[in-house]
Amino acid sequence: MSDIEVVCAGVITMDTIALVNLYPDEDERVVAQEVIRAGGGPAAVASVALSRLGVRSAIVGTIGDDADGAQVMEIFANEGVDTRGISIGVSATAGSVIVASKARNTRAISTRQPTKQETLNSAAQELLRKAQWVHADHVGMQQISGLVRGNGPLISFDAGYNVERFDASQVDLFAPTDHQMALRHPGLKLALAIEQDSKNAGNTVVATQGSKGSLGYSLQTGSVSATGFEVDVVSTLGAGDVFHGALIAQLFQGYGLQDGLRRANAAAALSCRGLDAQSMIPTTPELDSFLQAYK
Helix, strand or coil: CCCCCEEEECCCEEEEEEEECCCCCCCCCCCCCEEEEEEECHHHHHHHHHHHCCCCEEEEEEEECCHHHHHHHHHHHHHCCECCCEEEECCCCEEEEEEEECCCCEEEEEEECCCCCCCCCHHHHHHHHHCCEEEECCCHHHHCCCCCCCCCCEEEEEECCCCCCCCHHHCCEEEEEHHHHHHHCCCCCHHHHHHHHHHHHCCEEEEECHHHEEEEEECCCEEEEEECCCCCCCCCCCHHHHHHHHHHHHHHCCCCHHHHHHHHHHHHHHHCCCCCCCCCCCCHHHHHHHHHHHC
16 A cells, blocks of 8 residues: 555646735835745645645646746655656746735735646556545646546545536535535525535535635535634635645544534634745644644
């Protein structure tokens, strides 16, 4: 059996992030309080969250043969994320320029689209085949199209984009935002929409609601919810990606859905203390300490 427990598949980016008080107007220059370079991408951030929380994770995707790609590989190495499944493509590593407004608690993103995804290398195929969980973002779902639910690892989908007609029965954990659920089920309340999808697909459905928390449904638990946590927010960039990685980590480690949502909410909130998506993701002891103090 592979030593890797969860494989994340999808977007890998190298981002430049600036923190300002208010966005500049047209042709206006503002002074940034901080400018950093950091790794990003839904699948990539989830893989780091899993590793920080004690789950042996790997990332499958494509980067470019450039300085950004080299920096991405260094970040994964420092975080203990297995990179055997990364392929080197001919185009530049994907990335974004992100301006985060502290006053508005929002961000504006200009992105260089993900590189053309290379065919999975043999190491990636083996990692996917032997994993206990596979977590994919919107790009990763195309990469793992050969996996069939119920015939291999459990499959989780970070359903952040264009999933109005997605067949949720393809995955064991369907995890859209509340906005995406509203598009899937116009006029239907969120709790009922989640329940409907879960019953139709025979799986677990979880919707994120930003700072309000998360809501879930499974045939075993029925409807469960968990509120968000208050922290000193620097940026919400990547909080949803952290939530997904953290939720899988909690489920993998034996927590029920209710406790898993609560712990994933807390991990996502704690990540918002940093300007980037990854630097403030907690470890398990840090998460436990925060939850103990929050009571």
